[in-house]
Amino acid sequence: MSRPVNPWLASKGLLYDVVFQAADRRSDVQLLQQHEESARIATADWELVTGWMMPQTMLHSPGSTVMDAAVRLRQQNLMDRLLNWYIDVVRSHFVLHGLPAIKNPNIPGILSDLYSVGNGVKRVLATLCDASRHYLFPIPFLYVDDTHKVDRLARTRFRHSLNAMIDIALSDHEFQLMAHMLVEHHLAACGKQDENEMVDDQGEAHRLALLAAIREQIDLLEVQDRMERIVAEVYHKFMPRYISQKYARIWEQEQSVEPLMVELKNLIYGPISRCISALIRRDEFLEARLYEFATECLVKLGVEEMFDIVIYFPDSTPALGYLKTCMRTQEHRAQLVAAFQNACQARLLHCGANTSDIISFYMSTIRAFKLLEPRGVLLDKVSRSIRRYLRDREDTVKCIVNGMLEVEDANTGDLSELSKELASASSTQSAGSVDDNDYSDMNWVPDPVDAAPDFRNKRSSDFIGSLLSLYDNKEVFVKEIVVVMANRLLDLQNYEIEREMMHLELLKVLFGEADLHNCDVMVKDILESKRADANIHDPTTVAAGTYPVADIVHASMVSKLFWPAFRDEDLALPPFIEAQLDRYSAKFSILKSARKLSWLKRLGSVDVTLELEDRTLDFTVSPDRASLIYLFQERPTYTLDELKARLNMDETATRRAVGFWIKNDVLKEDETCSDRYILLERAEQTKKKVLLDDAAESSVQTAEEKATEEMRIYWSYINGMLTNIPALPIDRIQSFLKMLIPKEVGYSRNLDELRDFLTVMVAEEKLECVSGNYRLKK
Structure with missing residues (x-):
């Protein structure tokens, strides 16, 4: 049979199995008695040592009795069990007494003062330091032998256990909030000091002294890693906010980039570095890492603002300066290109933007990105979508030419800046020319690694050449x-x-x-x-x-x-x-003998003076407008049909001329009769809305209008074709025209020219387009 030798030893896991095979075996009985005696001695020693180690007991050095009992427990290999018991007791005591002691009686949200927050953090850390010293007190007395492996492992185990409890305590929400507020307040104070709001050296000394005191407690508790995480989290929130407040839209502050960058570096290497160094462990690369993150924030801000930077160029030159200084990696360049292209698609390259505004933005883009990166790789990347969109706009060529020739046109906008650049562009290059790499240039460097495969470096930064290179053929x-x-x-x-x-x-x-x-x-x-x-x-x-x-x-x-x-x-x-x-x-x-003039009566301008009953008006107008208002000398009212017949003009031109005089309060439409107009001898207060555009017509035909007129000679063929075949797609119409038109007439138009002509015919309601097929209008 078998039975436990001692209930106490059995409860501690020390089981002894003694087998009695015969009642007369005296040696086995003596062995059992010896074990029982040892158990009684061990129990007394255990109670003596654990009574002294209990956390509720006042701290005092152990007497010789306690130390002798500890020696006997060591001889019986019970020190490991003693440590396990003490760890369990400490954990229970800490939960019952330690954690409630570090709870803040006040709500951390009301702790807005820098020193009250700091004192709150100090109180929590001081409580943990006292608990740590109290719990560690018995360990050096019982596990004192540094040369003994068991003692070293025991001290390490207890320290790890204690650190785990402290770590749990510091994970408390209230302490985390107070610690974050403490670091945030100190960094904010550094930022204000940079703005000359807090320049008191004594105030900074008090703040650093408070942080140094907290640093001592952190070192004692061995929780430097946790505080470093808190500092890193707060700094990563503080710096982007500070950069945004200090550097956002700096072109409105009229500041240059050099003083701003010097101020930022002095702030980081000065107050912020001293603040963080007083709180956590410092190394030789601390300032460099802090400054590197600040420059990352600057790059991110510049990437987000790049579209506005281009719009406000050259006032935004300081922003380009700090962006050029801080943008060093290929990742930064890729982020800038992607963000700028997305902003262009969302805010510029759509039908609601005027072509002149897009061209002006493109010119600012060239200037800004040439300043940011003179090699032109970034410009090449970001301008591709703008150039592609401009090529698809119908009035791009007209806007560019009007700008170069200083033509004021309400439809194309103001691009008079192009005329100023025409002289400088003409003196450096010709249209379509590209500056390739000069192999005799001793300062030549290869293109950056992120350059597109078809990138070609251009030395000149003029944008006249860039605009002219939108099209492969300069004939347009x-x-x-x-x-x-x-x-x-x-x-x-x-x-x-x-x-x-x-x-x-x-x-x-x-x-x-x-x-x-x-x-x-x-x-x-x-x-x-x-x-x-x-x-x-x-x-x-x-x-x-x-x-x-x-x-x-x-x-x-x-x-x-x-x-x-x-x-x-x-x-x-x-x-x-x-x-x-x-x-x-x-x-x-x-x-000029043998030469005769043939008058083009719709062309030119006429100076007109109108003497009405209550006013005299002077105008410079086209001949059709002057001729129309001249008719009202005969009688004060005309119908639209009468004006058309007298002037020999079509309805659209007549309405446009009438609209001009209605807009200038010379004529008005009769409210009782449609298309009847009355001369206003006396001005009226109310104005009639003019539905037609009264802008003066061009004196000559545009290239598109001329092409349309030349295509009209083929209308009879198209008409006959669609009479026999009710509906045809444009490619079939093109094929039939090439086959049916005689050689003496000739047909050499491409598909785009035919499409433009068919579009005009649809507008004139001679054709209609249904599902891509053209047919005669019924």
Whole structure:
């Protein structure tokens, strides 16, 4: 049979199995008695030592009795069991007495004062330090032998257990909140000190002394890692907020980047470094890591603001300065490109933005990114989507040309800055030229690793060349330049063409003289017209039987072959104007024998003075508008049909002319009769809304209008084709035209030109497009 030798030893896991095989075996009985005696002695020693070690007992050095009992427990190999018991007792005591003692009686949210928060943290740490010293007190007496492996392991085990309890205590929400508030308050104080709000050295000394006292408690408790995590978390929240407040939209603060960067570095290497070093362990790379994170925050802020930085350039140059200083890695560059492209798609590249605004933004983008990264790799990446969108806009070429020639157009916006850049761009490069790498350049460096495969480095930062390179063929600009130049020359008064000649010379450098030959001829026509007009109005050259020409008529003689196609409409002018034109023509025929003038009556401008009952108004208008208002001298009211018949104009042009005078309070529409207009001898307070655009028409046809007119000769073929086959897609129409049109007529139009013409026919309601198929309008 078997039985436990001693209940107490059995409860501690020390079981003895004694087998009695015979009653007369005296040696076994003696052995059992010896074990029982040892158990009684061990129990007395255990009670003596544990009574002294209980945490409730006042701390005092153990007497010789306690130490002798501890020696006997060691001899019986019970020290490990004693340590386990003590750890359990300490844990229970800490839960019952330690944790309630460190609870803050106040709500941490009301601790807004720096020193009250610090004192709260100190009180918690002081309580934990007292508990740690109290619980550690018996260990050095019982496990004193450093050379003994068991003692060393015992001290280490107890220290780990104690650290675990302290770590649990410091994980308390209230303490975490107070610790975060403490670090945040001190960092905020450093930021205010940088802003000269707190420059008291004595105040900083008090703050550092408080942190140093807390640091001593942290070292005693061996919880440096936990405090380092708290400091890191607070700093990672504080610095982005500080950077945003200090550096966001700095172009509105009129500050330069150098002082700001110096201030940031002094702040980090000064107050912030001293604050953090007083609280946690310091190493030689602390300031460098703190400053590196601050620059990361600066880069993030610059990436977020890059779209606005470009908009406000050059006022935003300081922001580009700090971004250039801090942006060092390929990851930063990739983030900048992605964020800028997303902002462009969301805020710029959509149908609600004017083309002129997109071009202006593109020019600012070129300047800003060239300053940020002179190599142009970032510019190449971010500008691709803008360039692609501009190419798809129909009025891009017109806007660019109007800007270069300083044409004021309400539809294309103000791009007069292009004219200022035309001279500098013309002096450095020609259209379409690209500056490749110069292999004789001793300062040459390879392209950055993030450059696109088709990236080509351009030394020049001018954006005239960048705008002209939007299209592979420069003929689209040449055609528009001819049209704009023609309009400019025909709108001139007093034949003053100095500005046009200057622009033409600059454009020749970009496009070449051969491409602008027509413009040369147009300028010479105006110069020749000036001389001819002076001779016609010279009273000494009036021939016998002829009448002098009034000074109110001046004409420009144009060479039909070199000017764009004109709008050929025979406007009915007032009789006295017609008489002056006949005199002008007769005098011209005398000066230029065998040549005759053919008047384009819709072109030009007229100075008009209206003398009404209560006011006198002066205008400079087109001939059709002047002729229309002249009719109201005969009677005060006309219908639309009457005006059309008298002026020989179509309905759209007549309504546009009437709308101009309604807008200027000269005419009004009769409320009792539709399409009847009345002259306002006296101004009225209420204004009638003008539905039609009253902008003046261009004097010459645009390239698109000319192409449409040339395509009209094929309308009969398209009409007959769709009569036989009710509906056809555009590619079938293109194929049939190439097959059916005779060679003497010829057909060489591409698919895009045919599509544009069919779109015009749809607008004129001659065709309709259903599911991609065109058919005749019913």
